[in-house]
Amino acid sequence: MKQRIIATAAMAAVVAACATPESKSDEAYQAAYDQTFAQPAPDQQADEDVAFDGSLQAYIDYALRHRQELQAELLHWRADRRAVDAAYRLPAPVLTYGYFFQSVETRVGPQQHKLNLSQKIPWPGKSSATESVAQAKAEVGQYTYSAKLIAIRNEVQLTYWDIWYTDQATNLLKQQVEILKSLAQAARTRVETGKTTIADVGQVELAVSRTLDKIAMLEQRRIALEADLVYALGAPQDVEPLPVKPNSAELVSVGESTNDLAQSAQAHPQILKQLEQAQVYAVAAEASDSDRYPDFGVGVDYVFVGEEGPADDAGKDAVAAFVSVSLPIWFDDYAANRDTAEARQRAVETDVEAKRHQVQSKVKSLVSSLQDAQRRHDLYGNTLIPQAETVYASVLGAYEVGQGNVAAIMLAQKDLIELRVAQAAAARDHHKTRAALESVVGRPIAGGNQ
Numbered sequence: 001m002k003q004r005i006i007a008t009a010a011m012a013a014v015v016a017a018c019a020t021p022e023s024k025s026d027e028a029y030q031a032a033y034d035q036t037f038a039q040p041a042p043d044q045q046a047d048e049d050v051a052f053d054g055s056l057q058a059y060i061d062y063a064l065r066h067r068q069e070l071q072a073e074l075l076h077w078r079a080d081r082r083a084v085d086a087a088y089r090l091p092a093p094v095l096t097y098g099y100f101f102q103s104v105e106t107r108v109g110p111q112q113h114k115l116n117l118s119q120k121i122p123w124p125g126k127s128s129a130t131e132s133v134a135q136a137k138a139e140v141g142q143y144t145y146s147a148k149l150i151a152i153r154n155e156v157q158l159t160y161w162d163i164w165y166t167d168q169a170t171n172l173l174k175q176q177v178e179i180l181k182s183l184a185q186a187a188r189t190r191v192e193t194g195k196t197t198i199a200d201v202g203q204v205e206l207a208v209s210r211t212l213d214k215i216a217m218l219e220q221r222r223i224a225l226e227a228d229l230v231y232a233l234g235a236p237q238d239v240e241p242l243p244v245k246p247n248s249a250e251l252v253s254v255g256e257s258t259n260d261l262a263q264s265a266q267a268h269p270q271i272l273k274q275l276e277q278a279q280v281y282a283v284a285a286e287a288s289d290s291d292r293y294p295d296f297g298v299g300v301d302y303v304f305v306g307e308e309g310p311a312d313d314a315g316k317d318a319v320a321a322f323v324s325v326s327l328p329i330w331f332d333d334y335a336a337n338r339d340t341a342e343a344r345q346r347a348v349e350t351d352v353e354a355k356r357h358q359v360q361s362k363v364k365s366l367v368s369s370l371q372d373a374q375r376r377h378d379l380y381g382n383t384l385i386p387q388a389e390t391v392y393a394s395v396l397g398a399y400e401v402g403q404g405n406v407a408a409i410m411l412a413q414k415d416l417i418e419l420r421v422a423q424a425a426a427a428r429d430h431h432k433t434r435a436a437l438e439s440v441v442g443r444p445i446a447g448g449n450q
Helices: 002-016 027-036 056-066 068-088 126-193 198-233 258-265 269-292 331-400 406-441
Strands: 094-099 109-121 296-305 318-325
Touching: 056 068, 056 126, 056 198, 068 126, 109 318, 126 198, 126 269, 126 406, 198 406, 258 331, 258 406, 269 331, 331 406
Parallel strands: none
Antiparallel strands: 094 109, 109 296, 296 318
8 A cells, every 4th residue: 555655646746747837927918918908997987988088099098998809919919928838838647547357467466457657758959949939929929919009099090080181171161151151142132233143143052052962971971980980999889979179180290200210110010020920930940850859758657466366465566667769750741841931931031021121112102291291281271271361352352342243252262162171181191191100110200390
């Protein structure tokens, strides 16, 4: 009995030797987890899904907490991190039980049962190589999460500024309708006095109808954009109408050089993800070399012997220790595995080089578009709109003293409204281009002096 207790303790020691300490928590992961799964204060939970103040930052903050795709990427990252711990552990020990249906008689008695405990021990370096591959995959998960965060932020911004422009254009056209209605009333009065014709009134009323049609189109466009924003936010489908602050479109120029922005774009999470993926294949190629070396195994056999033997030590159990060695003979397969990993590594590295050239061109293109939007916005605000206002005031003043005609007023007023709408479009383009530039660079862009 004492011998059996000792053997059981030895088996337990072999199993305990397979355990490895749990890895430490990753600070970057914890920060991402806190941001993505942050919970609102108890007194704000009831209104969390619908209480938007119309600011862009409020929408972005909400999306980063509720967008399910971002949560999914975080969980993928978590799984990859946990895989690092599993990769370092030894293979699970194997416990085998055997029963002798036909006992083998020995001097000390018949053999009745058999226990076998074995542990596979990989060739030195195999476990560390597997761990290195898992660690690289975890880094890929981190960069994938970061890239998704940037993409969601950009998606919210692009939709936000489309809604902002739609609201601005709608309000300007509504102002135009009110002006046209006043002009129509003035034209009717002049018809009664014979100073104008009913055709002029018809022209104004036609312009009112056409403008109302444009307003209706913009209102339908806003409904579609709201649906896009709801998806971008990860908000419930029955969320209340989403407000946008009308005075939130202050233009800020870029305070960094194009070269600095292009350099920062080289460290975009999407590029770092691909570089880390190449590292996965590089480590896998090195790890495949270790497949050419044997694995070892150690174990213990314990044979239970009956007490029916004639010897004085009858019933004495048998204990045997053993060592095993695997025979790696499939060398062609090992070489194919290495060639596959190296080819995939080169493919990813080539794709990274192409991506780097692409982002450099993209940065230059976006900077140019941003400067053009700023130029157009300033041109409308400083030159064209003041000129159109002067022309409109002159034509309207002439009409009020009996000179001029309705057509001239309508043309001047139409030009003025179109220029104001165009200025709003330039502001929208500026903000959308800036958001796209930040998405390509992978970080916020410093502002410069106007």
